[in-house]
Amino acid sequence: xxxxxxxxxxxxxxxxxxxxxxxxxxxxxxxxxxxxxxxxxxxxxxxxxxxxxxxxxxxxxxxxxxxxxxxxxxxxxxxxxxxxxxxxxxxxxxxxxxxxxx
Numbered sequence: 508x509x510x511x512x513x514x515x516x517x518x519x520x521x522x523x524x525x526x527x528x529x530x531x532x533x534x535x536x537x538x539x540x541x542x543x544x545x546x547x548x549x550x551x552x553x554x555x556x557x558x559x560x561x562x563x564x565x566x567x568x569x570x571x572x573x574x575x576x577x578x579x580x581x582x583x584x585x586x587x588x589x590x591x592x593x594x595x596x597x598x599x600x601x602x603x604x605x606x607x608x609x
Contacts (some may be wrong), residue, residue: 516543518551520558527560527609532574544577552581556609563609566602568593575603583607 516538519530529551534543555563566589567574583605592602 516547518547520551520555522555522558522560525559525561527555527558527563529563529565532565539573544573545581548577548581552607552609560609562606564604564606566592566604568600569603570600578605578607581607 516534518532521528521530529548532544532547532551534547552563565578565583567578569575584607585603586606587604589602589604591599593600
C-alpha cells in the first residue's frame with residue numbers, strides 16, 4: 508500500500524517459487540501526487556520479473572483510495588479480502604488482496 512514514510516520513497520518485495528509479494532510501497536506525503544508511486548511500482552514490477560516471478564500479490568487498505576487507484580491502473584485485480592487484517596484507530600480494517608500477472 509502507498510503509506511506514510513520517513514524516507515522519500517521505498518518499496519519492499521519478496522519473491523520465490525515464481526511469485527512475488529509487494530510488502531510495502533511508500534512515498535513521503537509531501538511528494539504525493541508527483542507520480543513517484545507509479546514510478547516506484549513500475550521499478551518493483553521490473554525487479555519481480557527479473558527475479559523470475561510470473562505473478563505478484565499485495566494487500567491494501569480499502570480506505571487508501573489513492574493506492575487502490577494506482578494498483579488498478581497498473582493492471583492489478585482484486586482477488587479477495589482479508590477480514591480485520593490491519594490495525595486501525597478504531598479497531599481493525601480489512602485488506603483487499605490484489606494480484607497481477609507479470
